[in-house]
Amino acid sequence: MTAANSTASLLEARALSFLRQDEPVFAPLDFQLRAGELALVEGDNGSGKTTLLRMLAGLLHVGEGELRWRGEPLQRDRCAGEILFLGHQLGLKADLSPCENLRIAAGLHGCRDGASVAAVLAEIGLRGYEDEPVRRLSAGQKKRAALARLLLLPATLWLLDEPYANLDRIGIALVNRILETHTAAGGAALVTSHGAVSFHGGEPRHIRMHA
Numbered sequence: 001m002t003a004a005n006s007t008a009s010l011l012e013a014r015a016l017s018f019l020r021q022d023e024p025v026f027a028p029l030d031f032q033l034r035a036g037e038l039a040l041v042e043g044d045n046g047s048g049k050t051t052l053l054r055m056l057a058g059l060l061h062v063g064e065g066e067l068r069w070r071g072e073p074l075q076r077d078r079c080a081g082e083i084l085f086l087g088h089q090l091g092l093k094a095d096l097s098p099c100e101n102l103r104i105a106a107g108l109h110g111c112r113d114g115a116s117v118a119a120v121l122a123e124i125g126l127r128g129y130e131d132e133p134v135r136r137l138s139a140g141q142k143k144r145a146a147l148a149r150l151l152l153l154p155a156t157l158w159l160l161d162e163p164y165a166n167l168d169r170i171g172i173a174l175v176n177r178i179l180e181t182h183t184a185a186g187g188a189a190l191v192t193s194h195g196a197v198s199f200h201g202g203e204p205r206h207i208r209m210h211a
């Protein structure tokens with residue numbers, strides 16, 4: 001990554017809001033996220049954090065304002081595969097194993113250079129559970145299976161809604177570590193959390209949700 005690349009804006013929101021029955025869910029937001037940066041999305045229960053991430057992921061339409069990706073108006077077909085959303089719904093097929101779920105994801109989006117399904121499942125702490133149907137895993141193991149996508153897929157921007165939920169202390173430390181590795185390699189992440197973030201990869205940005 002060159003110095004010029006590392007300071008370029010990846011994602012920019014200008015007066016961004018989401019409307020439900022013509023009413024804004026949160027006050028208009030302006031923020032920028034550059035390669036190598038982490039942003040913490042902060043706000044009380046119901047303040048619109050999940051709504052924001054779902055909108056950034058393209059799952060909800062932008063209400064008002066503008067989203068820009070790499071300096072241009074965001075077009076979903078241009079950034080497909082570059083933005084990875086991990087929400088409350090984990091996006092795992094319950095009858096398939098972690099291994100099978102990851103193979104499907106890799107088939108759709110490709111893999112990071114050098115990453116393999118077996119290696120990321122070991123790194124995420126699921127050794128011995130690779131071939132177990134997801135429905136037989138614990139809540140924390142399911143979360144780890146979903147998080148394994150972060151290690152496997154080549155996305156640049158991660159949108160993580162409560163990535164620490166259901167994880168034990170080792171899992172929480174693991175998420176913090178993979179966030180640091182991702183941003184150190186020029187990736188970026190928006191993270192909602194009610195407290196577990198401990199990030200040592202530089203000062204995070206703060207996106208504060210207001211009614």
Ligand SMILES: Nc1ncnc2c1ncn2[C@@H]1O[C@H](COP(=O)(O)OP(=O)(O)OP(=O)(O)O)[C@@H](O)[C@H]1O
Pocket residue numbers: 020025043044045046047048049050051052
């Ligand atoms: N599907 C829906 N239909 C109608 N209203 C919704 C829907 N989903 C969320 N809301 C409302 O939108 C507002 C924002 O919800 P959102 O889930 O984005 O908040 P949040 O900040 O993520 O909350 P939490 O911290 O509790 O996860 C809330 O007032 C909520 O009631």
